[in-house]
Amino acid sequence: MTLIYTALQTTATGIGEIIALLAVILFIFLILIKNVRVVPQANVYVIERLGTYKNTWQTGIHMKIPFIDRIARRISLKERVADFQPQAVITKDNVTMQIDTVIFFQVVDPVLYSYGIENPILAIENLTATTLRNIIGDLELDETLTSRDVINTRMRITLDEATDPWGIKVNRVELKNILPPQDIQTAMERQMKAEREKRESILIAEGQKEAAIRVAEGDKEAAILRADAMRETAIRESEGEAQAILKVQEATARGLQMIKDVQADDALLALRSLDTFAKVADGRATKIIIPSDLQGLASLAVSVKEVLSDVEDTGAKDPQARQARLGQS
Secondary structure (H helix, E strand, C coil): CHHHHHHHHHHHHHHHHHHHHHHHHHHHHHHHHHCEEEECCCEEEEEEECCEEEEEECCEEEECCCCCEEEEEEEECCCEEEECCCEEEECCCCCEEEEEEEEEEEECCHHHHHHCCCCHHHHHHHHHHHHHHHHHCCCCHHHHHHCHHHHHHHHHHHHHHHHHHHCEEEEEEEEEEEECCHHHHHHHHHHHHHHHHHHHHHHHHHHHHHHHHHHHHHHHHHHHHHHHHHHHHHHHHHHHHHHHHHHHHHHHHHHHHHHHHHCCCHHHHHHHHHHHHHHHCCCCCCCCCCCCCHHHHHHHHHHHHHHHHHHHHHHHHCHHHHHHHHHHC
16 A cells, blocks of 8 residues: 555655646747747837846747847837927918918937937927918918929928938828918908909900901901902903904904905995994984985985885795896896
8 A cells, every 4th residue: 555655655746747847848839839829021129138228139039038028119100290299380471370281291210219218299280380480471471372392402401401310210291281360361362362353354355356356357358359259340340342253343344344355336325325324324413424426326216215115015925036136137
């Protein structure tokens, strides 16, 4: 019995030692696991050993000494945005306005960012307010409203220089809103309305002037065209009359030439004279000049009358004979 008890006691003691050993091993494993860290992309960890800066962990897996090293700060290297509340500023011409700014900055030195200043964001906000007041104090209201780019550039340069000891780089500064007092806004609106009305009046006047010029130019061109048309018409009419007269003269000349060519005898000339005399004495002439050889013309007319009467009598009986006599005549 004593041997059995002793054996059991020995076995229990061995099991207890094994359990204790396993517990110690598990505890050490947990401590090791807890002190292993993986640093994500675009992040750094500031490590302190016994309260003193030791090093900076970059992206990757790292392990610290338990109970000696600690992660003092986890810092993101991404660009950040700080939107500050509107600040009251006074312009050079004593106009008070509200301006709120937006700052884009980035941590470039984690050590300086951790140990250079206690509260970097608060420091940047106050520095932004003072810098903005200094810059706006040198500008008048109109310059402030139209010089956003100049103000942004000056503020960025000033803030970037001031934040270098803090391990911060200011990339961009933007004026988000510029809010002048209500009475100033009302006056500016009235001014803008007056300017728009002025431009409208100028445009209307210029339009009317342009329209009048165009109408005058149109009337001028129309008058010129009408004058050219009348001149062309007169020229064409004159040319037509000249051609008509020329044609009449040519026809008269050809007629005289034909008479000359056929060697007209006295009887034909007498007939032509009688035709002309008949036209002259058509009843509208008040005076008739009778030529000296009227008696000869009268006898010739009687002879022609007799011939015509004879032709008519014969033609009534024999139309062919009438045609033959007329042909002989």
